[in-house]
Amino acid sequence: MDLNADLGEGYGSWPMGDDSALLSVVTSANVACGFHAGDPSIMRRVTGEAVERGVAIGAHVGYADKAGFGRRFVDIEPAALRDEVVYQIGALDAFARVAGDRVRYVKPHGALYNTIGHHEEQAAAVVGAVVDYDRTLPVLGLPGSAWLRLAADAGLTVVHEAFADRAYTPSGTLVSRREAGSVLHDADEIAGRCTAMATGQPIQDSAGGALKVEPASICVHGDTPGAVDIARRVRSALEGAGVTLSPFSR
């Protein structure tokens, strides 16, 4: 099983999260590329440390929107979006290569991630960017998203992810964040669900039924100290259950 998390989300004098702590937990790092967060020096530091620890580097591409941290939908023309994504992957790949590895996958961030779940033109644009840059790069996303469907159509390798701390509906989609209970907070419960997902067991869905979620990667969060603790708990629960942790991209 692979664990992925967002890293390198500081900017200049403003830190965010504890990149070093998370890099000791995850096997894949979604590294911000300087558009919604991150900057060249942070990218060098995070990619360098990722390579040292054997963590795979993914391009966490986003809208060019530092003021909104990439969490605002931007109705950018698809051709311009495609170019922006190529730019971001190329910039991050430079640091990954300086560090001795290369970008191993692509995962969109924030509002772009959400948008391309359903927005066909923007989804096609991001797919096009990956095809342009390197059609051997896997893409990470949510089962059922336009993003993964169009990526598969284009011949890209698609990788399903699940969220460690999110509730699922009986049909396997995420419960909306607007609903109560959509986000789980109990570390033991979260770790237990991750272990179930990693060992082919069902988890409990939002209606109380049994749901099989079979991700190739589980996304954990790390932007708060508590989140790092949960991520550590997930990792140790998986290891305790005999699950081998390694990057999906290797």
Next chain:
Amino acid sequence: MDLNADLGEGYGSWPMGDDSALLSVVTSANVACGFHAGDPSIMRRVTGEAVERGVAIGAHVGYADKAGFGRRFVDIEPAALRDEVVYQIGALDAFARVAGDRVRYVKPHGALYNTIGHHEEQAAAVVGAVVDYDRTLPVLGLPGSAWLRLAADAGLTVVHEAFADRAYTPSGTLVSRREAGSVLHDADEIAGRCTAMATGQPIQDSAGGALKVEPASICVHGDTPGAVDIARRVRSALEGAGVTLSPFSR
């Protein structure tokens, strides 16, 4: 002989210069990388057209300063500058590769170009970035600059350029722009000097003496309609004198 010029210097809805016209004249294109000018869509368009025309793509790296067009010295820490230059080369290389080629050389822009003529720490930072990214990339600059001296010390291939429209002192340095007569405007005179430089003949220096300038590349300007005409005149004068035009990087 190689002719180089700055291209891709528009930004969003703001054009600058006539990239297509210049690409029909020069053999090497210094392409802005989105820090002082340029954006991903411009980078894609210019690199695509450059490859179609057999023009070599160079990374025209600059300070992160669109408001000042990269013409203001910024006292950035050398380590951060090094990272910014790696980022820019990587981003441009993505588009060069999408277009079927790759970045062939590095030439700093504006205030960065001027600064690393003498600023040892920033010069070393830009050299370090090229070494980091790809130590086979040639670097283009002014003979006598700290930039080329440190690049040579680091084992990089250094390439001397001359300026088509600038007056030279008897010692072979540029006459300061603050002095009268530092910039030439007569197209015939400029073309004649370029032909001399390309065929091993001396030009007249600012004191009236004979000066041999033996560049591997001549920089022409293109940010005004008149400048494109001068560039065309230079090219046809060189061709008329039997000088073969081709990228220095091939």
Next chain:
Amino acid sequence: MDLNADLGEGYGSWPMGDDSALLSVVTSANVACGFHAGDPSIMRRVTGEAVERGVAIGAHVGYADKAGFGRRFVDIEPAALRDEVVYQIGALDAFARVAGDRVRYVKPHGALYNTIGHHEEQAAAVVGAVVDYDRTLPVLGLPGSAWLRLAADAGLTVVHEAFADRAYTPSGTLVSRREAGSVLHDADEIAGRCTAMATGQPIQDSAGGALKVEPASICVHGDTPGAVDIARRVRSALEGAGVTLSPFSR
């Protein structure tokens, strides 16, 4: 009658339009505030020249999106949008006051203008910003827009504008730009329609009927040389018809 146009839309080394030419034609200048276009030096120059010529200064507020020139919808939180609009009005007002006048009205730009035609939350945010800053400032917009409706509800003075070069439906709304004939190009026709609108006469709507449009201001464009000529033609036609031109805000 008032004529308004967008001005100060350059950025740094990138000019746009001929501000001086337009300032000799219009009576109200929608001045970009540095978010989608413009910068402090351009704002000083344009406000200074506007005051010299007796042209009223309006705050042309937009999304913070220079790369997209403010033409892309951004799903910004309404509270943040309200703050961004206050910021922009305040910054422009500084230059207007330095020049001896003050901001006289507010007109949103581009995608923000279009969005608040129907997006209630963002419209309320821009209204809120004007209320915050100075509730005596008139707001300029399209009859029927959420923007003007909410502004009126909040007690602001609303001013209706018409577009010199746009076709109108029988119900008085603009024909979508996606439809053929939505934008007029013939200077005589445009000038004739403007004269009709300014003198209480009907214009021909897109179905061939007679439509009375009774704006307090007519928007002309100026971002191309041809557009400036059309604007001049409109002005001279109005003057020829005995229409007095003066800022609506005085």
Next chain:
Amino acid sequence: MDLNADLGEGYGSWPMGDDSALLSVVTSANVACGFHAGDPSIMRRVTGEAVERGVAIGAHVGYADKAGFGRRFVDIEPAALRDEVVYQIGALDAFARVAGDRVRYVKPHGALYNTIGHHEEQAAAVVGAVVDYDRTLPVLGLPGSAWLRLAADAGLTVVHEAFADRAYTPSGTLVSRREAGSVLHDADEIAGRCTAMATGQPIQDSAGGALKVEPASICVHGDTPGAVDIARRVRSALEGAGVTLSPFSR
């Protein structure tokens, strides 16, 4: 005596310092204006809370350099700098007025503060901006700086500040940060020195002699939790010594 500190230095999703805690300690708030730090929503929040607490609002103007947090010298043309400072003061003043007060003084930030200690052209530019905007605004700075000298020449009210945690040479200038002992860390010592400065007593200079520093405002720092504690200690020591704390600008 007045206590001033830098506030509102977050940006978007990136916080910095504890603005609320500091606002309960200081009497004057140097509020970032969105160029080196801060954004419209932060500016609204900080100015609102400052007014509630009776803390005077100062414009903490800086270079347009979020990536470098305004700590890098930028060789901007003085006329452009002047315009950028007018812009910043106007934007902040909008929020100060929305909150029921107005900008009460101007204090440059970081590299701009340091530069205009000696750089005559940039110092004159910042002075010019204050003159442009409102020549009744006091300016805060270091005794002996070009900034305060030129401000006084221009008829502005100049206010001397001292730094709570910095060592002073026998001639009353700051010991360079590059030298050992230039920054004090002991809260009792810092509080004691502030009390001395506020009551007309000498402090010990770096050579062990007695130095009278007679500031109208003392600058405390707040960007770390420890710094807030020191600031609180300074305030309570001053109050314990019977020093009345109030904004210098009232």
